[in-house]
Amino acid sequence: MTRLNELASTIRSKNAGVNQVTFDIIFPDRESYDRVIRGGSITRNSMARLFNIPEERISDFVNFDVGNAIKFTIYRSRPNGSPGDWDVLGCQQYGPLTHFDVP
Amino acid sequence: MAGIETMPDYLVADGGSSDPGPVFLGENIMLGHFVRDELELFLTETRKRGIPMIIGSAGDTGSNFGVDHFVDTLKELALEHRIPKFKIGYFYSEVKPEFLKARLVAGKSLQGLGGFPDLVAEEIDSAARIVAVAGIHPFLKLLEMGADVIVGGRCGDINFTAAPCIAAGFPEALSYHMGKMIECASLVAEPFMGKETIIGTITQEDIRLTPYHPDQRCTIASAAGHSMYERETPYYEHTLGGLLDMRHCTYEQHDERTCRITGAAWEPASELRVKIEGARKVGERYMGFVGIRDPHVVNRVDDAIDWCRAAVAKRFSNETYELYFHVFGRDGVLKELEPVKQTLAHELGIVVEGLAPTDALAAKITDFAVRMFFLARIPGVKGTAGTAATTKQTMKSSPGYIWNINHTVPIDDPMELFPVHITEAGV
Numbered sequence: 001m002t003r004l005n006e007l008a009s010t011i012r013s014k015n016a017g018v019n020q021v022t023f024d025i026i027f028p029d030r031e032s033y034d035r036v037i038r039g040g041s042i043t044r045n046s047m048a049r050l051f052n053i054p055e056e057r058i059s060d061f062v063n064f065d066v067g068n069a070i071k072f073t074i075y076r077s078r079p080n081g082s083p084g085d086w087d088v089l090g091c092q093q094y095g096p097l098t099h100f101d102v103p
Numbered sequence: 104m105a106g107i108e109t110m111p112d113y114l115v116a117d118g119g120s121s122d123p124g125p126v127f128l129g130e131n132i133m134l135g136h137f138v139r140d141e142l143e144l145f146l147t148e149t150r151k152r153g154i155p156m157i158i159g160s161a162g163d164t165g166s167n168f169g170v171d172h173f174v175d176t177l178k179e180l181a182l183e184h185r186i187p188k189f190k191i192g193y194f195y196s197e198v199k200p201e202f203l204k205a206r207l208v209a210g211k212s213l214q215g216l217g218g219f220p221d222l223v224a225e226e227i228d229s230a231a232r233i234v235a236v237a238g239i240h241p242f243l244k245l246l247e248m249g250a251d252v253i254v255g256g257r258c259g260d261i262n263f264t265a266a267p268c269i270a271a272g273f274p275e276a277l278s279y280h281m282g283k284m285i286e287c288a289s290l291v292a293e294p295f296m297g298k299e300t301i302i303g304t305i306t307q308e309d310i311r312l313t314p315y316h317p318d319q320r321c322t323i324a325s326a327a328g329h330s331m332y333e334r335e336t337p338y339y340e341h342t343l344g345g346l347l348d349m350r351h352c353t354y355e356q357h358d359e360r361t362c363r364i365t366g367a368a369w370e371p372a373s374e375l376r377v378k379i380e381g382a383r384k385v386g387e388r389y390m391g392f393v394g395i396r397d398p399h400v401v402n403r404v405d406d407a408i409d410w411c412r413a414a415v416a417k418r419f420s421n422e423t424y425e426l427y428f429h430v431f432g433r434d435g436v437l438k439e440l441e442p443v444k445q446t447l448a449h450e451l452g453i454v455v456e457g458l459a460p461t462d463a464l465a466a467k468i469t470d471f472a473v474r475m476f477f478l479a480r481i482p483g484v485k486g487t488a489g490t491a492a493t494t495k496q497t498m499k500s501s502p503g504y505i506w507n508i509n510h511t512v513p514i515d516d517p518m519e520l521f522p523v524h525i526t527e528a529g530v
Binding site (some may be wrong): 005009010012015016017018019020022024026028050051052053059060062064066067068069071073075077078079080081082083084085086087088089092095096 | 121122123125126216218219233322327328330331332333334335336337338352354362371378385386388427431435436437438439440441442443454456458503504505506509
């Protein structure tokens with residue numbers, strides 16, 4: 001198994017509107033992208049399990065071939081900047097993805 | 104700065120976002136401390152060369168205050184630098200609650216975005232301030248009226264760039280796509296360098312992106328990567344008046360540092376719906392910071408939090424308040440999304456965030472909650488002089504707000520909510 005941060009060139013998260021956070025996993029080339037897609041370890045289901053959320057909280061999940069990227073978007077538990085939210089830009093939510101194991 | 108020496112036809116810049124949260128719109132304040140410095144550079148350098156300048160979502164939120172502040176600052180700078188007379192065009196984006204309530208009465212649905220339920224009159228009334236998100240239309244109007252500088256209220260990130268491209272006769276699809284690709288300037292290029300200039304070139308057939316900074320390149324990967332940045336999907340961009348469809352875009356390396364993109368499509372909307380944003384005040388807010396080093400308390404931090412909550416609930420049983428505990432070192436950033444359940448940290452930092460209807464009560468409750476950490480009774484603790492390290496003072500924060508409006512409303516005319524004005528500046 002390989003950790004995702006050894007394969008991906010960019011792993012990031014960011015607000016997509018005030019009530020969603022979107023995650024981008026971008027690979028440096030088609031080879032590493034294909035390897036991860038073929039491995040089938042990054043899916044709507046596995047990402048829901050990683051973040052302890054029901055699949056319905058993932059609003060979009062896309063394998064974006066043109067960008068050699070996997071992208072998914074989740075609903076926040078509260079809109080950005082609400083009391084109780086400590087990531088107003090959603091830009092640190094990707095943390096757990098970096099150590100996600102892929103075949 | 105040196106990017107302007109390539110003599111672009113326009114200088115465009117985004118002045119705002121909903122990313123900083125609802126406090127700025129609610130309180131009608133600006134987040135940036137360098138607005139004057141940046142406007143000074145933009146204005147003096149563009150006027151010197153006769154290059155028109157367009158700014159969208161002025162003042163971080165695009166509120167009327169933000170627009171007025173930008174226009175006033177530009178006028179002051181023009182006098183200070185003795186810039187020859189020029190025209191500033193500006194438009195407002197604030198929406199009166201009566202307008203929205205009249206739509207509800209007329210039976211129109213104000214649809215929620217991003218999982219929000221449809222809007223009800225009560226939320227409209229409780230919003231401190233509401234702005235609508237403009238399309239290209241007020242920008243086009245102001246260009247037509249001869250503005251040399253445009254200060255926009257709240258608008259879609261892609262529109263202050265799309266407008267001058269469309270005004271110059273380029274296809275809508277490519278114009279909007281240009282807006283999408285250069286909205287965050289140098290973020291479309293690699294390696295990552297924030298706040299550098301990007302040069303966008305449009306023709307009848309394609310758009311081309313070239314970073315100004317000599318150490319950056321715009322590649323197929325960086326451009327395709329940016330096309331999905333901060334949006335739910337990489338394929339579509341909704342804006343007032345239509346939908347930008349990027350499903351069939353092709354990216355090519357035009358030269359070493361330039362990416363060429365073709366293939367975007369534009370689908371005009373059958374119904375005009377404008378996005379609206381509003382912020383509702385929740386209360387006054389204080390924060391305190393607590394440190395924990397005793398490994399026994401680190402392991403049982405939830406017991407300490409429960410103890411604090413219970414103590415506050417007992418002491419302030421007749422009051423309305425909100426209390427949040429941000430446990431840094433465990434799940435302060437991700438909260439319930441955090442997969443790491445058992446922290447390996449030897450110490451924890453906890454921010455106690457407290458809100459209440461009045462300043463005095465918010466201060467009292469937050470401070471009390473912080474002190475209760477110090478007094479938390481956890482069986483088995485060896486220390487008997489205090490279970491938490493604290494700073495001297497609980498700190499006043501901004502009032503708390505939430506986004507309570509994140510909706511679309513049908514309108515008849517895309518200019519309806521965006522009155523335009525022209526004023527003269529300079530000497």
